[in-house]
Amino acid sequence: MVLIADLAVQGTEMLLVLCLAPLLTGFVRKVKAHLLRRRGPSLIQPYRDLLRLLRKEVVLADNASWLFCAIPYLIFAATWVAASLVPTFATGLLFSWSADLIAITALLGSARFFLALAGLDAGTSFGGIGASREMMVATLAEPAMLMIVFTLALLAGSTQLSNLAGFMLSPQIGLRVSLGLALVALLMVALAENGRIPIDNPATHLELTMVHEAMVLEYSGRHLALIELAASLKLLLTLSLIVCVFIPWGLSPAGSGVAERFIGIAVYLLKLVLGGFLLALFETSIAKMRVFRVPQFLGAALMLGLLGTLLLFVSRSL
Amino acid sequence: MPSAVGALSATATVITLWCVVGFLAMAFMAVAACVLCRLRDPLPIVSSPDVSSLANGAQPQHNGTPFIYGLCAFVSLLILAAALASLLSGAGGGEVVLPLGLPFVGAHFRIDSLAAFFLIVVNLGGFGASLYGIGYGRHEHEPARVLPFFPAFLAGMNLVVMAHDAFTFLFAWELMSLASWALVMAHHRQPGNARAGFVYLVMAVLGTLMLFLTFGLLAGTVGDYSFSAIRAHPVSTPLAGAVLGLALLGTGSKAGLVPLHVWLPLAHPAAPSHVSALMSGVMTKVAIYAFIRLVFDLLGPPDWWWGMPVMALGAATAVLGILYAMEETDLKGILAYSTIENIGVIFVGLGLALAFKANALPVAAALALTAGLFHIFNHALFKSVLFFGAGAVLTATGLRRLDLLGGLIHRLPVTAPLFLAACLAISALPPLNGFASEWLIFQSILLSPQLPQWGMKLLVPTVGALLALAAALAAACFVRVFGIVFLGRPRSAVASEAREVDRWSLGAMTGGVGLCLLAGILPGVFIDGMAPAVAALIGARMPPQTSLQWLSIVPVAESRSSYNGLLVFLFSALSAGLAAWAIRRFGSHVTRRAPVWDCGFPDPSPVTQYSAASFAQPIRRVFGGLVFGARERVEMPAPGDLAAAKISVTRHDFIWEGIYEPVTRMVLLAASVFDRTQALTIRHYLGFVFLALIGLLMVPALWS
Numbered sequence A: 001m002v003l004i005a006d007l008a009v010q011g012t013e014m015l016l017v018l019c020l021a022p023l024l025t026g027f028v029r030k031v032k033a034h035l036l037r038r039r040g041p042s043l044i045q046p047y048r049d050l051l052r053l054l055r056k057e058v059v060l061a062d063n064a065s066w067l068f069c070a071i072p073y074l075i076f077a078a079t080w081v082a083a084s085l086v087p088t089f090a091t092g093l094l095f096s097w098s099a100d101l102i103a104i105t106a107l108l109g110s111a112r113f114f115l116a117l118a119g120l121d122a123g124t125s126f127g128g129i130g131a132s133r134e135m136m137v138a139t140l141a142e143p144a145m146l147m148i149v150f151t152l153a154l155l156a157g158s159t160q161l162s163n164l165a166g167f168m169l170s171p172q173i174g175l176r177v178s179l180g181l182a183l184v185a186l187l188m189v190a191l192a193e194n195g196r197i198p199i200d201n202p203a204t205h206l207e208l209t210m211v212h213e214a215m216v217l218e219y220s221g222r223h224l225a226l227i228e229l230a231a232s233l234k235l236l237l238t239l240s241l242i243v244c245v246f247i248p249w250g251l252s253p254a255g256s257g258v259a260e261r262f263i264g265i266a267v268y269l270l271k272l273v274l275g276g277f278l279l280a281l282f283e284t285s286i287a288k289m290r291v292f293r294v295p296q297f298l299g300a301a302l303m304l305g306l307l308g309t310l311l312l313f314v315s316r317s318l
Numbered sequence B: 001m002p003s004a005v006g007a008l009s010a011t012a013t014v015i016t017l018w019c020v021v022g023f024l025a026m027a028f029m030a031v032a033a034c035v036l037c038r039l040r041d042p043l044p045i046v047s048s049p050d051v052s053s054l055a056n057g058a059q060p061q062h063n064g065t066p067f068i069y070g071l072c073a074f075v076s077l078l079i080l081a082a083a084l085a086s087l088l089s090g091a092g093g094g095e096v097v098l099p100l101g102l103p104f105v106g107a108h109f110r111i112d113s114l115a116a117f118f119l120i121v122v123n124l125g126g127f128g129a130s131l132y133g134i135g136y137g138r139h140e141h142e143p144a145r146v147l148p149f150f151p152a153f154l155a156g157m158n159l160v161v162m163a164h165d166a167f168t169f170l171f172a173w174e175l176m177s178l179a180s181w182a183l184v185m186a187h188h189r190q191p192g193n194a195r196a197g198f199v200y201l202v203m204a205v206l207g208t209l210m211l212f213l214t215f216g217l218l219a220g221t222v223g224d225y226s227f228s229a230i231r232a233h234p235v236s237t238p239l240a241g242a243v244l245g246l247a248l249l250g251t252g253s254k255a256g257l258v259p260l261h262v263w264l265p266l267a268h269p270a271a272p273s274h275v276s277a278l279m280s281g282v283m284t285k286v287a288i289y290a291f292i293r294l295v296f297d298l299l300g301p302p303d304w305w306w307g308m309p310v311m312a313l314g315a316a317t318a319v320l321g322i323l324y325a326m327e328e329t330d331l332k333g334i335l336a337y338s339t340i341e342n343i344g345v346i347f348v349g350l351g352l353a354l355a356f357k358a359n360a361l362p363v364a365a366a367l368a369l370t371a372g373l374f375h376i377f378n379h380a381l382f383k384s385v386l387f388f389g390a391g392a393v394l395t396a397t398g399l400r401r402l403d404l405l406g407g408l409i410h411r412l413p414v415t416a417p418l419f420l421a422a423c424l425a426i427s428a429l430p431p432l433n434g435f436a437s438e439w440l441i442f443q444s445i446l447l448s449p450q451l452p453q454w455g456m457k458l459l460v461p462t463v464g465a466l467l468a469l470a471a472a473l474a475a476a477c478f479v480r481v482f483g484i485v486f487l488g489r490p491r492s493a494v495a496s497e498a499r500e501v502d503r504w505s506l507g508a509m510t511g512g513v514g515l516c517l518l519a520g521i522l523p524g525v526f527i528d529g530m531a532p533a534v535a536a537l538i539g540a541r542m543p544p545q546t547s548l549q550w551l552s553i554v555p556v557a558e559s560r561s562s563y564n565g566l567l568v569f570l571f572s573a574l575s576a577g578l579a580a581w582a583i584r585r586f587g588s589h590v591t592r593r594a595p596v597w598d599c600g601f602p603d604p605s606p607v608t609q610y611s612a613a614s615f616a617q618p619i620r621r622v623f624g625g626l627v628f629g630a631r632e633r634v635e636m637p638a639p640g641d642l643a644a645a646k647i648s649v650t651r652h653d654f655i656w657e658g659i660y661e662p663v664t665r666m667v668l669l670a671a672s673v674f675d676r677t678q679a680l681t682i683r684h685y686l687g688f689v690f691l692a693l694i695g696l697l698m699v700p701a702l703w704s
Helices: A002-035 A045-055 A066-085 A101-121 A125-156 A161-169 A177-193 A221-246 A258-284 A291-314 B002-040 B065-088 B113-139 B149-162 B166-187 B193-219 B227-232 B237-255 B264-270 B273-298 B304-327 B331-358 B362-397 B415-426 B433-446 B454-486 B503-521 B523-538 B565-586 B612-627 B654-679 B682-703
Strands: A058-061 B095-098 B107-110 B591-594 B631-635 B646-650
Touching (some): A002 A045, A002 A066, A002 A221, A045 A221, A058 A066, A058 A221, A066 A101, A066 A221, A066 B415, A066 B565, A101 A161, A101 B433, A101 B454, A101 B565, A125 A161, A125 A291, A125 B612, A177 A221, A177 A291, A221 B565, A291 B454, B002 B095, B002 B107, B065 B113, B065 B523, B107 B227, B113 B149, B113 B273, B113 B362, B113 B503, B113 B523, B149 B166, B149 B273, B166 B193, B166 B273, B193 B227, B193 B237, B193 B273, B227 B273, B237 B273, B237 B304, B264 B273, B273 B331, B273 B362, B273 B523, B304 B331, B331 B362, B331 B433, B331 B454, B362 B415, B362 B433, B362 B503, B362 B523, B415 B454, B415 B503, B433 B454, B433 B503, B433 B523, B503 B565
Parallel strands (some): A058 B591
Antiparallel strands (some): B095 B107, B631 B646
């Protein structure tokens, strides 16, 4: 019985992230439009886009291989699994222990690996430019992310996200320098991981400045729908990760009742609205940077993460 | 029943020794077969056998190739079984002494759990390479240059692992070096290979010299060179530091530790591909075995600082190796450089284990050492598959340069997914095995705030960051390799006409990938398998993993961290399947082929694709300035000038220019100075002999 309830909660969580992801993307777009004094598309426009893409035929490049067709499914799977491992409204889910924060980072790395391969598959120059730049960004973003994981794990004594969130709720936590460094670094890495301004522009139509969009240039129809959905999921995942670690209040612990679960969901939605609004605000107030400024930006994130880890090696109380 | 267990271990040793004899017999058989074949129909003298002769269409010659490789595979399998039995039964004793080698000393052999683990690695690699060789060897131009040395090489590696006294060890070490050198020189007429062989020989001699000194110091004035005697008389503290340094130099030069790696990216690609797989996947591991044997076993209890140079060198090796790989444009060269990276990762694990062991933290030490050993096993697997894949590309096209390949996924439909799986594994991506072992190393780094020393507190986080950087760079590197070689459009006519390779080669690759997946989703089984070796060296082991729920792995405690490769794999497969089903059910499944879009500017010429160099350019712009002193110069023609724009890159290899070139210059200078002593009269030489005698006599006089 307990197992069934646990399974139900886990299933709800997986469905919730899947259904919420396009909404978050739509919300960020809407807020950005409002901030620019436009009306912007409707909140559910991303759903409509996805359905439209799903119904359309796939136009495949002549020399695209079987891998090109398989990659959208692989990317979607890796991202969805990673997203369902992050505690959104509840901690201690049934399968939350099957992968820790390092594994979640690596799952996102797998998705990126495949996406970069997709960019190279058609043999076009734009796909190549996207793939090579994406991997350049990743070579700095991934170690920075791992250093953030190290900082958090050293503090909490665990790389499991549920335990991490639990530690953040406990009275042992106070204002710490290392935590602040980790937060700043995490925000920087999150922007890079999701290809947001100032690293990459998700709404760009200028080919030479594209990174993510350049890799998916050859995709169409259901393949594109899966990739778009995975991108939305990744945004949701990153935001959930940040709020789960730094604003863990309202997470329902393992074994709590239905009412608590619903409160958890409500609080989670509130956090997402807040996070999405802040993201939109940040994106409208800053310009995209040149590609070769990105390493400096991410290098700073890496150094902040390393500094946080070093501080904790020196003393647990910093 | 200790005696029964000891007897079992001794049996395993005897079986393995007979197998080694079998290898050596095969080497002689191969020589005989080659001589007979040569007598029967003399080979035409080939003036310049270039690589393209390897491509389809070259006349295959047999010379009993399948027979020799088949026998090698069989014997490797025998040793594998013996080693597995000995590792799983946890046998410790059982020394076998043969009346060979030095008089009154004999040759000591013993398979303890550490040796058994490494025998498994060696013979798993040997089995795969032999299987692959059955198919690949048919394309060999001069099998007489490969066949005799291949079994000898396997024999040498097995003997190194089994040897239990210094003389036997060094003898086997040299057998391994010389046999592999001969294999490197198999295609000696190809440009660059002779130089590769020479550099390899010099570095091998240097390494062996260091090992000679190491054993000299270890044996001390007692002069007993058997390992049990050395273990019984640990050296004093200041000497132990010197031994550690010498051991690092001696084994590091064979393993490819920076800055002693220079021979590796030259020699490994020069050998035939299945030998490259053995050298990269297995021989470097034998060198690491030597390091573990010397430092963890023979040198006695470690000092706290021993871990520091090991870790620092390991981290530097990891990052430099993979950055070199990013710059390389030769397929096998990239794989060789990536071996250097993985050796670095392994040494970081070993350094951490040393540090934990010195600080009496056995649980953490066991975790770090297990991580290192697991990575050794994993790297042997996926690097073998990658070299087999490179060999398949070579067989199919005759090309190794990335910039001439492309689009092979259409022409090699079986090799491509296997190579891709190995790329995923080496890039440390879940759910494959590379991730499992790197995850363990990261977990052991997270335990290291317990180390009390300040040096460690500052070093370990930096090492962790460098390791993370190396892992991310490895992913970029293997996107580049797979993307340029297998994806896109063919960049040369040969690449567009490639044909899939034979079944033996594909079988060897499939087996390797299957084991990679198995080790990735069930790491607990492998960790438990290694536990006896770890327990023998550390005195503690990781908690048993296979009894855990859902077959997940928990290095220390479940509240700290856990990982379940099986569930991650199943969940990913399930989600992908679900998505595919949902789309098939509710969405459109119409697919239309059309010309590539490319924003409306597709260019039919394949050179407009991203090349290996252009893919690496952003990363070179980030790291190259610091590491290689790389400078890019763009020559733009003046407005109105119709000349082509040019970009040129200058790079420096600081290690080669800073260490090896000065040393070479000094050697040449010394040679020219001593050249004068070559033409003296007999009186001068008699004088030299006399002086040398006096000098030698002075030594014992001053010593006592």
